[in-house]
Amino acid sequence: MTYALTWLPKVLRDAGLNVAEQSGWKTRGHGNMGAVKGVMCHHTVGPLTGNMPSLNVITNGRPGLSGPLAQIGLGRDGTCYVIAAGRAYHAGSGNWQGYTHGNSNFIGIEAENTGYDRGPKADPWPEVQLDAYQRCAAAILKKIRADAIMCCGHKEYRLPPGTKVDPLFDMNDFRFKVAAIMAGQAPRISKIPSKDGDGRPTLQRGSAGLHVRDLQAILGLTVDGSFNGATEAAVRQFQRDHGLRPDGIVGPRSWATLLAA
Known part of the structure; x- marks a missing residue:
């Protein structure tokens, strides 16, 4: 039914x-x-x-x-x-x-x-x-x-x-x-850009490929190219540790902070 x-x-x-x-x-x-x-x-x-x-x-x-x-x-x-x-x-x-x-x-x-x-x-x-x-x-x-x-x-x-x-x-x-x-008085939803200024894509749960491998290497994780639960958890912790929004999404701000760390 x-x-x-x-x-x-x-x-x-x-x-x-x-x-x-x-x-x-x-x-x-x-x-x-x-x-x-x-x-x-x-x-x-x-x-x-x-x-x-x-x-x-x-x-x-x-x-x-x-x-x-x-x-x-x-x-x-x-x-x-x-x-x-x-x-x-x-x-x-x-x-x-x-x-x-x-x-x-x-x-x-x-x-x-x-x-x-x-x-x-x-x-x-x-x-x-x-x-x-x-x-x-x-x-x-x-x-x-x-x-x-x-x-x-x-x-x-x-x-x-x-x-x-x-x-x-x-x-x-x-x-x-x-x-x-x-009442229509709140700001519109802020959308995370799909890539940063150097062409690195925004990554999140379910993403896969070479950029995920790069991310996992930076975070010291097992490198398999799959943005899984362990990768998401590590991203969230990194974001918390660096004063970023802990949403588990690697957009331009997170990429910049990761590469500078």
């Missing part, structure tokens, strides 16, 4: 977001949604490295809770993975603005993040991911004709209070930025 949220990919792409439709997403869900009233924000509490390592869990569930666990997974590079067009088990019992059926009334977004803001598992939110998070929520709210107040954090919805802490960032500030996007 094809479920109701088949409009998700187009709405997100029209907002300028990168979208990856997962196999079988149109028929995935625990039945159909009810009336969609808002968006609920989560973080995955997943691994520290990788763009969307929690994708399989969000899609297929975990022991004691079958998937899907959200309609959308948000990677660290800002990619929106569309997982389900039906209802997802993401909310639990709670209340937001009088709505108490979270799974039926709210589209769930699970953003990849360890859920730690300090210590060895600390996972600072990449600017590109937060920007995509806000734009994703804004696009959905505009589609369903809801105000920014209908974007809530799991920690705000879930009862009793204090049951959940996700997401860790300030939801009032998040909603303020969502409202600005909806």
Whole structure:
């Protein structure tokens, strides 16, 4: 059965977001949604490295809770993975603005993040991911004709209070930025150039070839020419260490810093 949220990919792409439709997403869900009233924000509490390592869990569930666990997974590079067009088990019992059926009334977004803001598992939110998070929520709210107040954090919805802490960032500030996007007052998405001034291509997860080999050699990795999870993790760490946006994408600024290191 094809479920109701088949409009998700187009709405997100029209907002300028990168979208990856997962196999079988149109028929995935625990039945159909009810009336969609808002968006609920989560973080995955997943691994520290990788763009969307929690994708399989969000899609297929975990022991004691079958998937899907959200309609959308948000990677660290800002990619929106569309997982389900039906209802997802993401909310639990709670209340937001009088709505108490979270799974039926709210589209769930699970953003990849360890859920730690300090210590060895600390996972600072990449600017590109937060920007995509806000734009994703804004696009959905505009589609369903809801105000920014209908974007809530799991920690705000879930009862009793204090049951959940996700997401860790300030939801009032998040909603303020969502409202600005909806009002057309936010800057356009900044696109990374496809190559630098010397013709080196922008590289990211899935890239392959001689330039990936050069990158791996600079980072002291096994050189195989495949931009895999280990390469992405090393790129993110290099970016953090050098004050760059830790998005795992090697564009002109990252290339320049790598070559100067």
